[in-house]
Amino acid sequence: xxxxxxxxxxxxxxxxxxxxxxxxxxxxxxxxxxxxxxxxxxxxxxxxxxxxxxxxxxxxxxxxxxxxxxxxxxxxxxxxxxxxxxxxxxxxxxxxxxxxxxxxxxxxxxxxxxxxxxxxxxxxxxxxxxxxxxxxxxxxxxxxxxxxxxxxxxxxxxxxxxxxxxxxxxxxxxxxxxxxxxxxxxxxxxxxxxxxxxxxxxxxxxxxxxxxxxxxxxxxxxxxxxxxxxxxxxxxxxxxxxxxxxxxxxxxxxxxxxxxxxxxxxxxxxxxxxxxxxxxxxxxxxxxxxxxxxxxxxxxxxxxxxxxxxxxxxxxxxxxxxxxxxxxxxxxxxxxxxxxxxxxxxxxxxxxxxxxxxxxxxxxxxxxxxxxxxxxxxxxxxxxxxxxxxxxxxxxxxxxxxxxxxxxxxxxxxxxxxxxxxxxxxxxxxxxxxxxxxxxxxxxxxxxxxxxxxxxxxxxxxxxxxxxxxxxxxxxxxxxxxxxxxxxxxxxxxxxxxxxxxxxxxxxxxxxxxxxxxxxxxxxxxxxxxxxxxxxxxxxxxxxxxxxxxxxxxxxxxxxxxxxxxxxxxxxxxxxxxxxxxxxxxxxxxxxxxxxxxxxxxxxxxxxxxxxxxxxxxxxxxxxxxxxxxxxxxxxxxxxxxxxxxxxxxxxxxxxxxxxxxxxxxxxxxxxxxxxxxxxxxxxxxxxxxxxxxxxxxxxxxx
Numbered sequence: 001x002x003x004x005x006x007x008x009x010x011x012x013x014x015x016x017x018x019x020x021x022x023x024x025x026x027x028x029x030x031x032x033x034x035x036x037x038x039x040x041x042x043x044x045x046x047x048x049x050x051x052x053x054x055x056x057x058x059x060x061x062x063x064x065x066x067x068x069x070x071x072x073x074x075x076x077x078x079x080x081x082x083x084x085x086x087x088x089x090x091x092x093x094x095x096x097x098x099x100x101x102x103x104x105x106x107x108x109x110x111x112x113x114x115x116x117x118x119x120x121x122x123x124x125x126x127x128x129x130x131x132x133x134x135x136x137x138x139x140x141x142x143x144x145x146x147x148x149x150x151x152x153x154x155x156x157x158x159x160x161x162x163x164x165x166x167x168x169x170x171x172x173x174x175x176x177x178x179x180x181x182x183x184x185x186x187x188x189x190x191x192x193x194x195x196x197x198x199x200x201x202x203x204x205x206x207x208x209x210x211x212x213x214x215x216x217x218x219x220x221x222x223x224x225x226x227x228x229x230x231x232x233x234x235x236x237x238x239x240x241x242x243x244x245x246x247x248x249x250x251x252x253x254x255x256x257x258x259x260x261x262x263x264x265x266x267x268x269x270x271x272x273x274x275x276x277x278x279x280x281x282x283x284x285x286x287x288x289x290x291x292x293x294x295x296x297x298x299x300x301x302x303x304x305x306x307x308x309x310x311x312x313x314x315x316x317x318x319x320x321x322x323x324x325x326x327x328x329x330x331x332x333x334x335x336x337x338x339x340x341x342x343x344x345x346x347x348x349x350x351x352x353x354x355x356x357x358x359x360x361x362x363x364x365x366x367x368x369x370x371x372x373x374x375x376x377x378x379x380x381x382x383x384x385x386x387x388x389x390x391x392x393x394x395x396x397x398x399x400x401x402x403x404x405x406x407x408x409x410x411x412x413x414x415x416x417x418x419x420x421x422x423x424x425x426x427x428x429x430x431x432x433x434x435x436x437x438x439x440x441x442x443x444x445x446x447x448x449x450x451x452x453x454x455x456x457x458x459x460x461x462x463x464x465x466x467x468x469x470x471x472x473x474x475x476x477x478x479x480x481x482x483x484x485x486x487x488x489x490x491x492x493x494x495x496x497x498x499x500x501x502x503x504x505x506x507x508x509x510x511x512x513x514x515x516x517x518x519x520x521x522x523x524x525x526x527x528x529x530x531x532x533x534x535x536x537x538x539x540x541x542x543x544x545x546x547x548x549x550x551x552x553x554x555x556x557x558x559x560x561x562x563x564x565x566x567x568x569x570x571x572x573x574x575x576x577x578x579x580x581x582x583x584x585x586x587x588x589x590x591x592x593x594x595x596x597x598x599x600x601x602x603x604x605x606x607x608x609x610x611x612x613x614x615x616x617x618x619x620x621x622x623x624x625x626x627x628x629x630x631x632x633x634x635x636x637x638x639x640x641x642x643x644x645x646x647x648x649x650x651x652x653x654x655x656x657x658x659x660x661x662x663x664x665x666x667x668x669x670x671x672x673x674x675x676x677x678x679x680x681x682x683x684x685x686x687x688x689x690x691x692x693x694x695x696x697x698x699x700x701x702x703x
Contacts, residue, residue, distance in 0.1 A: 020065040030071045032084070033058070040066050042074060044083045049655045051086060053079035109650055111147045114139065116646035116653075119159040123634040124641060126614050129153035129160075157627065162653035163646075164630035167637060171201075171212045172238040178203040179590070180250035180542070180597045182280075183271075184211075185231055186605040187219065187257075190612055190628075192621045195219040197227055198608040199234040202253075202421075202599040207575035209596050211421040211604045213636045214238055215629045216612060224259050224267050228274075231267070237629075250542060251280035253599045255287045277541035280505070284602040285428055286418040288497045290350060293411060295493040300486040302478045306400045307344070309391040310360055313367060314341045316388065326374075331366040339363045350415040354408040357401060361449075368392060368471055390474075398453070398462060399477030406447025407490065410438045419603040422571070426510050428600045429501050436491050443484045505538045507531075509595045514573045517562045524559055535591050543590065550587035558585045558592075611635055 022035040032044045039061040045052035052059050058074045074080055118135050121127075136151045150158065175181060181203035190196050199214040215237045217230035235245055252271060254260035260267045261283065268281045297303040317323050318341065327339045341363070344356035360367070371392070375385040391397050414435045418428075446454070456462065462471045500506060510516055511528030518524050532555050536548055543551075558577075565573045574596060577589060615631050616623050637644075654661045 022066045039063055044087050045080055048083045048086050051082050112650050113646050114144055116159055116649055119156050120644050121641050123160050123631055129156040132156035161630050163649040164633040165652050166648045167633050168238055174205055179593055181248050182251040182597050182599045183249055184253045184599055184602045184605050186255055188609045190616050191618055195222050197230040198605050199231055200604050204593055204596050207578035209422050213633055218625050224265050224270055227267050228270050246275050250594055251598050253282045253284055253602045255284045285600045286415050289415055292493040292497040296489040299489045302400050302482055305396050306404055309397045310344050310356055314343055317341055327366050327370040330369050336366055339366050351412040354412040357405050393474055395473040395475045395477045398473055402450045402453040403483055405449045410435055418601050421604055425506055425598045425600050426513050432498055439487050439491050443487050504534045508534045512592055512595055514562045514566050514570050547587045547590055554585050554588040558588050
């Protein structure tokens with residue numbers, strides 16, 4: 001009989017094999033099998049991961065054809081039977097085997113707790129992993145019994161990762177349950193000159209804004225595509241899917257780098273293309289504050305005189321221990337505190353510049369006396385001091401220095417306030433308004449520092465309040481019109497840099513501030529109606545149809561609640577409303593939720609880089625990013641060592657291994673046999689025997 005033709009054979013070969021699907025009746029024969037999203041797996045083996053075979057097909061999950069032979073083979077496997085046995089014993093909860101297993105687990109946890117507490121201390125103190133073994137030995141010497149295993153640097157690293165995993169799971173669960181979150185990031189290089197992207201998020205938890213560390217990622221390319229890839233990969237590390245990311249990111253806060261803020265190909269533009277809905281972009285407020293001062297400085301020449309005097313002084317003394325000893329010797333003679341200069345180049349934090357200016361004023365006399373003495377030396381150092389003295393003894397420098405301290409007192413106060421993690425977007429405008437009022441006031445009434453300077457400076461003679469030392473200043477001070485012009489420019493550029501707060505939706509959020517709600521019912525009737533409709537239109541792409549319809553209807557009810565809670569602190573009012581989530585206002589509260597999610601500052605990211613530099617030092621430059629991320633995650637835990645609960649981390653560590661964990665207790669001291677004769681205590685030798693170095697016969701006999 002002729003076989004099939006070549007064409008028929010080819011047709012058969014091209015015909016796809018029939019996929020065997022999961023049959024529901026298998027659950028009757030094999031009660032432990034489950035099939036979710038077309039993935040067949042063993043529920044019992046996945047429940048007891050410390051016992052199960054991680055290489056088993058039904059542990060990993062069968063995604064292709066499902067066959068009954070696979071189930072039959074798995075049912076008789078060794079590790080599956082152990083998991084079934086553990087499940088029966090656990091569910092039964094009685095019997096000697098259950099009691100033995102329970103006692104074994106409790107003993108293991110009891111032995112591990114001091115080790116995990118020690119590791120937590122090592123991570124919080126930024127100590128190297130190798131110090132872990134020494135701390136264990138110290139505790140043993142103090143009488144604490146410790147296990148004999150996992151006491152080296154590798155064990156310490158595994159414990160760190162377990163604690164970090166628990167923390168990561170907590171953040172992951174919060175992000176999955178939150179409606180929206182804001183993304184924050186910034187780039188810097190570590191000690192190994194690796195480009196790192198530090199990633200944080202802000203979301204609402206229990207009615208309050210919460211800022212959490214996500215991860216630190218090594219950027220393959222420092223362009224917009226590389227930064228965006230690092231941001232998305234960090235979010236994937238906390239188990240967020242692409243769908244979660246697209247649905248939940250409502251805002252992002254970056255600094256003013258072109259790679260982030262670029263109008264054509266920046267990270268923000270690419271994020272908007274990826275998300276497909278509205279994305280609020282916020283330029284970090286402390287950075288804008290610094291830029292507004294730089295704008296005012298460029299528009300006024302005299303600030304350069306102050307900068308040219310302060311920065312060289314810092315560099316002159318910072319790099320030489322000999323000069324610091326000399327100037328401190330002079331300060332001791334004239335009864336002043338030791339000289340200490342602060343760097344005036346603190347990027348984005350204006351308080352560092354204020355400290356640098358104050359340090360020059362405080363140490364002015366000591367520096368003048370030291371440089372006058374050093375200028376007589378016929379060396380390169382003496383020539384430098386001659387030039388520095390010309391600036392330091394200039395009336396414009398001293399006058400401008402005292403004036404700028406009063407200005408920076410105002411701006412540094414704003415900058416420090418902007419480092420908070422729990423401010424709302426409308427709080428920024430309130431603080432800026434306060435700063436503008438104070439700057440306008442300095443035009444009419446100079447600050448305390450400048451007023452004190454003018455009281456001691458007469459006819460070009462500057463007299464120190466500390467010791468009466470008089471310095472003759474050359475030239476004249478800065479004209480009052482120039483100072484007032486600088487103050488006007490400062491106010492103008494503050495308004496210009498923060499003009500985005502007057503645009504929608506930022507300006508609309510002010511109606512949600514309980515302090516702004518009118519008390520009169522007549523005014524309250526139409527209060528905020530336009531702003532609420534603007535917000536609904538702006539955020540329509542992330543709101544449901546029901547919310548779009550109900551928000552205008554529920555707005556009067558929210559206004560009434562805001563009015564009758566005006567005496568409470570605003571944050572407390574917002575937190576209570578979001579926590580209660582009353583049905584009458586649940587839809588309009590989505591706008592409040594969005595407002596609380598927005599982060600005006602990225603100070604947490606900057607602090608993260610400071611933490612990175614403390615952890616990854618020159619002696620630990622080979623540290624991997626995985627370890628660095630784990631240590632940073634543990635360092636962000638606010639719990640103290642005394643309050644730390646190691647139990648969740650212990651369970652995570654026990655279940656994360658491919659094989660079962662075993663812990664051996666420290667060996668007990670050998671038991672003493674009471675039947676053996678106990679030797680007598682040695683008798684002290686007599687004085688004569690001690691002198692002659694010959695023990696007496698009695699001592700020899702006793703021995």
